Amino acid sequence: MRLLFSGVQTRLQSLATCVLGSGIGKLAHEKPWTLFRFFHYPKHTIYTHSSLTGSMHSLYKLHYGFPDRRLVPQQQLWLLFKRGLFLQSQPTPNPDSVKFLPGREVVPNEASVDFPNAQTAQISPLAKRLFRIEGISSVFLGPDFVTVTKREDVSWSVLRPEIFEAILEFYASEEPVLLENLPESDTSIKPEDDEVVAMIKELLETRIKPAVAEDGGNILYRGYHPDTGIVDLELQGSCTTCSSSVVTLKSGVENMLMHYIPEVKGVREVVSEERQKMEQVSREQLQSLEQRLRDSGVLRS
Numbered sequence: 001m002r003l004l005f006s007g008v009q010t011r012l013q014s015l016a017t018c019v020l021g022s023g024i025g026k027l028a029h030e031k032p033w034t035l036f037r038f039f040h041y042p043k044h045t046i047y048t049h050s051s052l053t054g055s056m057h058s059l060y061k062l063h064y065g066f067p068d069r070r071l072v073p074q075q076q077l078w079l080l081f082k083r084g085l086f087l088q089s090q091p092t093p094n095p096d097s098v099k100f101l102p103g104r105e106v107v108p109n110e111a112s113v114d115f116p117n118a119q120t121a122q123i124s125p126l127a128k129r130l131f132r133i134e135g136i137s138s139v140f141l142g143p144d145f146v147t148v149t150k151r152e153d154v155s156w157s158v159l160r161p162e163i164f165e166a167i168l169e170f171y172a173s174e175e176p177v178l179l180e181n182l183p184e185s186d187t188s189i190k191p192e193d194d195e196v197v198a199m200i201k202e203l204l205e206t207r208i209k210p211a212v213a214e215d216g217g218n219i220l221y222r223g224y225h226p227d228t229g230i231v232d233l234e235l236q237g238s239c240t241t242c243s244s245s246v247v248t249l250k251s252g253v254e255n256m257l258m259h260y261i262p263e264v265k266g267v268r269e270v271v272s273e274e275r276q277k278m279e280q281v282s283r284e285q286l287q288s289l290e291q292r293l294r295d296s297g298v299l300r301s
Helices: 002-020 022-030 032-039 074-082 118-123 125-131 156-173 195-213 245-260 273-295
Strands: 046-049 056-063 084-091 097-101 113-115 136-141 146-150 217-225 230-237 266-269
Touching (some): 113 118, 118 125, 125 156, 146 156, 195 245, 245 266
Parallel strands (some): 230 266
Antiparallel strands (some): 046 056, 084 097, 097 146
């Protein structure tokens, strides 16, 4: 039996390396039971090219067949047998962000929630699982997708299989995505909103947010200044660290708002206090690292 399992593991590792690349091939060697979750009991595993984006992405269709009881925890047997999961990953304009689509609702009521760091993820079991993976800097949960942003020094070939595993295990656990109710939507029209603000919110909700969500991001309404005609907006998800976010705001969002609402004269990006603190900590850590490298003679001024 041990020789048989060893032979299956070797074949599994070779297949994973050939089909999905060295990242999952390495995972097959270190965690052979994990790859059985991808190959042993799913009936279909598909790897394809995206004709829409022109770049390669993974497409996993996990239709659970009868799992091997020796390889799957007893309490998950019924769930894995009954549950089907269609998990897809797509690139975004931000090379450090990838959009994952589990083929089902993520955040209820067409809402979204941003987790710029692990400390803010306490209300989401899914986000907490993802932050346990070394190299992940932020997580954004949309209505039907999950956007994960990594550090620049980490490769997607290493992170992607671990992210797939975390998402699969989360949905098998049947935990709620959120433990608390979300606050009211930023584009909910309130009784005190005047006509211009109501039109801005309506345009954001119906035209702009869906387009930004296609790239794994989100835009929040943060205020309108009638004296200057400036609309304050906050970026979330893949948009936060994307080099083209300024172009998105100016060429896309600003032009559309100014076209349909003459009172709008421009848009301005605002950053939340939580993200400002996170960026400040990152800068301080980088400066500390550079100083240590200079002190050791590795880095010269």
